[in-house]
Amino acid sequence: MSYDLNVYLDRQKMPSPETWKASITRAGFPVELDDDFDVESFSGFLPCPVKGEISGFEYYSSKLSPDEVATLRLPKNLNFSIQFNIGSRPLELVSALAASSVLATLTGGVLVDPQSGARVHRRGGAHMGEITNCSHQSLTCCSTGRAGSIALCGKWRQPRAG
Numbered sequence: 001m002s003y004d005l006n007v008y009l010d011r012q013k014m015p016s017p018e019t020w021k022a023s024i025t026r027a028g029f030p031v032e033l034d035d036d037f038d039v040e041s042f043s044g045f046l047p048c049p050v051k052g053e054i055s056g057f058e059y060y061s062s063k064l065s066p067d068e069v070a071t072l073r074l075p076k077n078l079n080f081s082i083q084f085n086i087g088s089r090p091l092e093l094v095s096a097l098a099a100s101s102v103l104a105t106l107t108g109g110v111l112v113d114p115q116s117g118a119r120v121h122r123r124g125g126a127h128m129g130e131i132t133n134c135s136h137q138s139l140t141c142c143s144t145g146r147a148g149s150i151a152l153c154g155k156w157r158q159p160r161a162g
Contacts, residue, residue, distance in 0.1 A: 003086040003093065005100045008072065009109030011080035014039055020099070023106055028100035031055070039082075048095035057096040058085035076109060087098065 017035035024033055034047040039061060047082065048061040060083040069078060082103060084096040103122065104111040112119045 001088060005084040005086070005096055005124055006077045006112045006114060007082045007084075007100050007104045007107070007109045008074050008079050008112065009080050009082070009103070009107035012065070013107040013109075013122065014080060015103075015106050020103060024098050024102045027098070027102050027105075029102070031095045031098045033095075033099055048099060050075065050091045050094045053091055055089065055091035055095045058087075059083070059090050060085065064147070072112075 011082055017033065017037055017039065021033040021035045021098045024031060030051045031048050034056070037046060037059075043060050044058060045056055047054075047056040049055050062079055062081050062083075064072075066076075069076060082100070084100050087094045100111055103109065106159050108121075125157075133159050
């Protein structure tokens, strides 16, 4: 089963992989984005280890047409999309959450969870504190209790047993 996150942004604001990686580190995420790729032409698995453990996500970029922007009800200045496709390993979710939330913050983009339809317009800083201490077995949104919205609430906890 896969899970997707999308960031919609203005292509002119897309940072270099090196800047994106450094911003993830500054935000406090325990992940290390591989920065040896081209943001427009690369597609496929992008390594992004979590605390030194193998992890990453499928990365896909595309230009957005004005019709797509209208259909998605996005601000008109957004013309580029990054899709983060996550597999079944919990660490993949951690790496994708780190990369997507920081990217949305850096670019003033919109982070979308297409499974739930939830979206966040990122203007403030990315938050990481609680996720770094999780067991990486399961992550649950504190405000909704549903896994479908975990990328968007910014508050994380380990699920209670039983």
